[in-house]
Amino acid sequence: QQLVQWLVQAEKRFRGTLDFAYALILLCEEATLLRYSSDHFDINWFPADFLIIEQGEAANSLYLILTGTVDVIREEADGTLHVLARLEPGAFFGEEGIAHKKPRNAHVVAAENVTCLIFSPGTPTAFLGRGEEAHMTEFTDVNGQDESYGMGATACLDVSPYIQQKIAAIAAHRSQYAVEADTFPLPILQELMGQEYFVRVFPTHGKAEEEKTLNEFRFLRL
Numbered sequence: 001q002q003l004v005q006w007l008v009q010a011e012k013r014f015r016g017t018l019d020f021a022y023a024l025i026l027l028c029e030e031a032t033l034l035r036y037s038s039d040h041f042d043i044n045w046f047p048a049d050f051l052i053i054e055q056g057e058a059a060n061s062l063y064l065i066l067t068g069t070v071d072v073i074r075e076e077a078d079g080t081l082h083v084l085a086r087l088e089p090g091a092f093f094g095e096e097g098i099a100h101k102k103p104r105n106a107h108v109v110a111a112e113n114v115t116c117l118i119f120s121p122g123t124p125t126a127f128l129g130r131g132e133e134a135h136m137t138e139f140t141d142v143n144g145q146d147e148s149y150g151m152g153a154t155a156c157l158d159v160s161p162y163i164q165q166k167i168a169a170i171a172a173h174r175s176q177y178a179v180e181a182d183t184f185p186l187p188i189l190q191e192l193m194g195q196e197y198f199v200r201v202f203p204t205h206g207k208a209e210e211e212k213t214l215n216e217f218r219f220l221r222l
Helices: 002-009 018-033 095-100 160-171 186-193 207-221
Strands: 040-046 051-053 062-067 070-075 081-087 107-110 114-120 155-158 195-198
Touching: 002 095, 002 186, 018 040, 018 062, 018 114, 160 186
Parallel strands: none
Antiparallel strands: 040 114, 051 107, 062 114, 070 081, 070 107, 155 195
């Protein structure tokens, strides 16, 4: 949602570089791994002339073009088609429907073979159809429940005032993380990384209890 709001509030359509796209993929991987975000992301390839978004369908996903180009086409009530724009690598599409919680207001068609980074609020379920009558709002995670369920965090710290220092430290290691300190807007980083969660672990008491824990650990490994 933070990414969508940033895009719709921009004065002109944002177009990122290849470095931005790579950094965004890296951020998605780390945010998902560390459970900063429960959003689902995937990279998908579409052949030329493929209807990536159909006008009138539910707006559930945000797309970033990695390679290729797409045409944004508005269909009038009488079937007349108007090409509104051609989008190139680094451009997002699909943000308006999500931001305003309205159906798609145009078709998006692959003008050539296209690869996109796709963001969804959760893991998409099996394909249920397309168009205005389709029900595409159902998402689930791999286990069929919220990923945060069962994490058991006992403490939460607000570290949002220190996000800039954290990103600067990450950017200092460009050999591992190709991220610049100003690649992403601060509100997005604060939303993703502004909270740190901890689980309190109590030490075991006595040698017998320690051996029991060790045996249980060995059993779990087997």
